[in-house]
Amino acid sequence: MSIKVRIPKGDAARAGKAIWGLPRDPVLRAALIVFLVLAVSFTVLFSYYYVKYDRIIERRFRTPVFSNSAKIYALPRTLRDGEKIEAKEIAADLRRAGYSDAGHGDKDSQSPLGTFRLVNDGIEVTPGSESYHSPEAARIEIQDGVVEKITTKGNELSAYELEPQLVTALFDAEQRSKRQVVKYGEIPPKMVQAVLAIEDRRFFEHSGVNFIRFGGAVVADITRRMGITHQKFDQGGSTLTMQLSRGFFLNPEDKTVKRKLTEMLIAEEMEQKFSKQQIFEFYANWVPLGQRGSFSISGFAEASKAYFNKDLKDLTLPEAALLAGLIQRPSYLSPYRHPERALDRRNVVLEAMVETHAITREECEKAKATPLKLAPPNVEASDAPYFVDMVRESLIGKFNEGDLNDQSYRIYTTLDPELQKAAAQSVEMGIKLVDEQIKKLRTKKVKVAKKFETTVEPGPQAQVALVALDPHTGAVLALVGGRDYGWSQLNHANAKRPTGSIFKPFVYAAAMNTALDGSQTVITPASTVTDEPSSFAYGDQIYEPRNYKEEYHGDVTLRYALAMSLNNATVKVAEEVGYDKVADLARSAGIVSVKPTPAMALGSYEASPLDMAGAYTSFANNGLRLSPILLRSVRNAKGDVLANFSTDQRQVLDPRIAYVMTNMMEGVINNGLGYTAVRLRGFDAPAAGKTGSSHDGWFAGYTSNLLCIVWVGYDDYSDLRLTGALTAGPIWAEFMKKAQALPDYGDMREFTQPSGVVDVQLDKATNRLATQNCTDDYVSAFVAGTEPRDTCDMQAGVRGFFSRLFNGNEKVLPPPPPPGQPNGQDPNNGQDPQKKKGIFGKIAGIFKDDKGTAPVSKPADNGQTAPH
Numbered sequence: 040m041s042i043k044v045r046i047p048k049g050d051a052a053r054a055g056k057a058i059w060g061l062p063r064d065p066v067l068r069a070a071l072i073v074f075l076v077l078a079v080s081f082t083v084l085f086s087y088y089y090v091k092y093d094r095i096i097e098r099r100f101r102t103p104v105f106s107n108s109a110k111i112y113a114l115p116r117t118l119r120d121g122e123k124i125e126a127k128e129i130a131a132d133l134r135r136a137g138y139s140d141a142g143h144g145d146k147d148s149q150s151p152l153g154t155f156r157l158v159n160d161g162i163e164v165t166p167g168s169e170s171y172h173s174p175e176a177a178r179i180e181i182q183d184g185v186v187e188k189i190t191t192k193g194n195e196l197s198a199y200e201l202e203p204q205l206v207t208a209l210f211d212a213e214q215r216s217k218r219q220v221v222k223y224g225e226i227p228p229k230m231v232q233a234v235l236a237i238e239d240r241r242f243f244e245h246s247g248v249n250f251i252r253f254g255g256a257v258v259a260d261i262t263r264r265m266g267i268t269h270q271k272f273d274q275g276g277s278t279l280t281m282q283l284s285r286g287f288f289l290n291p292e293d294k295t296v297k298r299k300l301t302e303m304l305i306a307e308e309m310e311q312k313f314s315k316q317q318i319f320e321f322y323a324n325w326v327p328l329g330q331r332g333s334f335s336i337s338g339f340a341e342a343s344k345a346y347f348n349k350d351l352k353d354l355t356l357p358e359a360a361l362l363a364g365l366i367q368r369p370s371y372l373s374p375y376r377h378p379e380r381a382l383d384r385r386n387v388v389l390e391a392m393v394e395t396h397a398i399t400r401e402e403c404e405k406a407k408a409t410p411l412k413l414a415p416p417n418v419e420a421s422d423a424p425y426f427v428d429m430v431r432e433s434l435i436g437k438f439n440e441g442d443l444n445d446q447s448y449r450i451y452t453t454l455d456p457e458l459q460k461a462a463a464q465s466v467e468m469g470i471k472l473v474d475e476q477i478k479k480l481r482t483k484k485v486k487v488a489k490k491f492e493t494t495v496e497p498g499p500q501a502q503v504a505l506v507a508l509d510p511h512t513g514a515v516l517a518l519v520g521g522r523d524y525g526w527s528q529l530n531h532a533n534a535k536r537p538t539g540s541i542f543k544p545f546v547y548a549a550a551m552n553t554a555l556d557g558s559q560t561v562i563t564p565a566s567t568v569t570d571e572p573s574s575f576a577y578g579d580q581i582y583e584p585r586n587y588k589e590e591y592h593g594d595v596t597l598r599y600a601l602a603m604s605l606n607n608a609t610v611k612v613a614e615e616v617g618y619d620k621v622a623d624l625a626r627s628a629g630i631v632s633v634k635p636t637p638a639m640a641l642g643s644y645e646a647s648p649l650d651m652a653g654a655y656t657s658f659a660n661n662g663l664r665l666s667p668i669l670l671r672s673v674r675n676a677k678g679d680v681l682a683n684f685s686t687d688q689r690q691v692l693d694p695r696i697a698y699v700m701t702n703m704m705e706g707v708i709n710n711g712l713g714y715t716a717v718r719l720r721g722f723d724a725p726a727a728g729k730t731g732s733s734h735d736g737w738f739a740g741y742t743s744n745l746l747c748i749v750w751v752g753y754d755d756y757s758d759l760r761l762t763g764a765l766t767a768g769p770i771w772a773e774f775m776k777k778a779q780a781l782p783d784y785g786d787m788r789e790f791t792q793p794s795g796v797v798d799v800q801l802d803k804a805t806n807r808l809a810t811q812n813c814t815d816d817y818v819s820a821f822v823a824g825t826e827p828r829d830t831c832d833m834q835a836g837v838r839g840f841f842s843r844l845f846n847g848n849e850k851v852l853p854p855p856p857p858p859g860q861p862n863g864q865d866p867n868n869g870q871d872p873q874k875k876k877g878i879f880g881k882i883a884g885i886f887k888d889d890k891g892t893a894p895v896s897k898p899a900d901n902g903q904t905a906p907h
């Protein structure tokens with residue numbers, strides 16, 4: 040007998056049996072389906088973004104992470120016999136230049152640039168295969184802090200050039216950022232420890248995202264916003280890898296959840312592709328650390344130079360802690376603008392390093408007690424940004440910019456770092472004096488109601504430029520193109536401006552040329568000209584120049600007219616010589632804008648300070664005009680020469696004329712309008728120069744080994760209302776004093792007098808040859824054969840010694856041999872400056888009676904013009 044049991048179909052459903060693996064319960068089934076859809080979607084999306092960013096990362100790191108850059112080097116420092124210096128200073132200099140210490144490390148770790156070794160009596164220097172110099176070792180013996188002997192290959196040298204110092208890397212023109220790329224092994228441990236202590240303590244443990252810290256940061260941020268806690272700084276949850284991901288691939292301004300998740304994804308991928316050391320190296324070279332001038336500072340190595348003027352490896356513990364502290368908010372914590380904030384943040388980092396056991400409590404307290412010791416904030420002093428801009432512009436015309444940077448070319452320039460520092464400091468000091476004078480001019484008393492109130496009228500800010508070069512090579516040694524590069528990158532050293540009275544020497548040089556060019560009328564420094572209100576016709580125009588304060592001096596010698604910068608007298612000299620001759624001379628000296636008009640004589644046409652520096656080499660370099668140069672050599676990364684550079688030369692003046700003009704311009708500084716600006720400010724070396732005023736202030740001058748041009752004015756061409764002697768002159772004098780204190784420029788000698796020039800003692804009262812009966816005299820230089828012949832004892836029915844000009848009968852000696860004769864005496868020795876009362880009497884004392892009228896108060900030079 041069989042028994043049949045029927046089981047209802049609904050029992051299976053009620054028992055929870057699944058159909059196709061899905062639960063019969065509709066809620067569970069829906070939940071599972073949603074979960075599966077979300078899981079698949081997440082997997083697809085994750086895979087998509089993972090692959091997407093994997094490719095992006097691959098592309099980003101396929102080429103060098105940080106682009107190479109060309110390096111710009113300064114003029115090599117020259118050591119000389121007898122120079123005061125210690126061997127350790129030389130070693131530090133070489134170390135900054137990239138040399139390694141041969142006494143430390145193995146042979147494979149030695150720098151290809153060169154090595155040095157400190158020895159008992161000095162230092163041994165061995166340039167390497169990539170050095171700027173040939174690889175010949177030298178031994179510098181030093182005794183009691185003085186260079187006693189320099190030898191190479193057994194030969195004794197009087198001087199030795201060290202390796203040129205790095206000025207800066209050639210910046211990215213678009214990003215205007217600077218960085219020095221370093222390897223992980225070149226980062227000092229204290230720098231690594233400081234960064235990890237304050238930014239990412241578990242860096243070497245996590246896989247890119249520190250979820251514990253991230254969660255803590257979220258909670259801390261919420262409680263802070265709710266007012267439950269009060270933290271001085273936000274607690275960041277981003278690891279170093281996440282920060283790097285954000286900086287390399289994302290927009291830091293995007294604060295969305297999507298960006299944060301993407302940042303975490305990229306960080307995890309980077310951790311899989313690179314070692315921790317590589318990631319830290321990327322971070323150390325990328326991290327933004329503030330601004331210097333108009334450039335952003337990227338990476339610890341560049342920041343070390345910007346803030347401390349040190350190599351990264353030489354940082355102290357408190358300095359490393361300061362840089363680590365800046366990571367959080369570089370602008371807010373800037374040690375220049377906010378030193379108290381920077382100091383507090385540095386101390387927070389030091390405390391964090393104690394917590395991570397990177398340093399001891401004792402080391403922390405010692406470091407916290409250390410004050411901030413920053414490099415001078417004057418970016419012009421160390422980076423020479425205007426100079427570097429000009430170097431870059433010069434190179435782009437000759438080389439492909441991509442090749443310059445990608446192949447890490449080495450660019451060797453003419454810049455002298457010490458002289459650049461002196462220039463920047465002098466400009467910084469001098470422009471403050473200018474600002475004070477401008478403020479006084481703009482300060483007015485205004486009647487408000489029944490009382491007067493003092494107000495300062497608004498107006499533009501004065502700008503400045505300084506160019507210093509070697510007058511015998513044309514090498515630009517220092518250049519400042521403005522008062523603040525961060526505020527304005529306009530390079531005023533290269534900007535065209537009316538030259539004012541610093542043009543006048545070219546008028547007088549053309550006049551002196553009459554001694555040699557066969558002119559029927561020979562003009563000398565003792566020739567006289569009438570200084571009085573005059574009108575000059577040129578074409579269909581009438582030109583009526585005016586002297587400063589409408590003061591006129593009657594009959595004066597040309598030497599006096601130049602020293603006191605007399606406008607009417609100068610235009611008369613130009614008219615007598617011929618406007619064409621003056622213009623031709625000026626154009627041959629490099630002042631190409633001039634036209635043969637009366638206004639030309641007073642500097643109405645434009646030239647840049649750099650142009651005028653080149654033009655003045657015609658006087659300072661025996662008549663040989665040199666084009667200013669900024670580059671010496673361009674070489675590839677291995678040191679092979681790609682191009683060398685030299686100056687263009689042109690003989691503009693006979694050496695005799697150049698010396699006579701130098702002698703006349705010595706009178707400007709010793710007894711003319713340059714006296715207060717130069718001599719009263721303590722610069723006492725032999726020097727020649729000329730003040731200049733138009734709407735701007737100028738000062739042009741030189742010594743036997745240095746030429747400098749200074750300009751001060753407004754960008755909008757408005758009138759400065761101050762003379763060059765009051766604005767540019769003090770800057771020039773301060774710069775020259777600082778230069779004189781440097782070993783390379785301290786030997787400022789008397790100017791070398793060429794053969795064919797004679798010094799003559801002239802009586803002040805008559806401007807004739809002085810005798811024992813005429814003891815009140817002065818010395819003036821003349822082209823041999825054009826000097827005065829009559830003595831002061833003779834009676835003459837003419838005004839002064841000469842009539843207005845020579846009669847052309849003097850016999851000029853033949854041209855001299857090449858210059859290089861023994862030095863001549865100071866043409867202004869033996870003066871008696873006490874003959875007149877007051878400072879203006881002292882200034883004009885040498886010219887007491889070389890004019891027909893009594894001296895009046897000292898005029899300032901002014902290139903004022905008044906064409907009709």
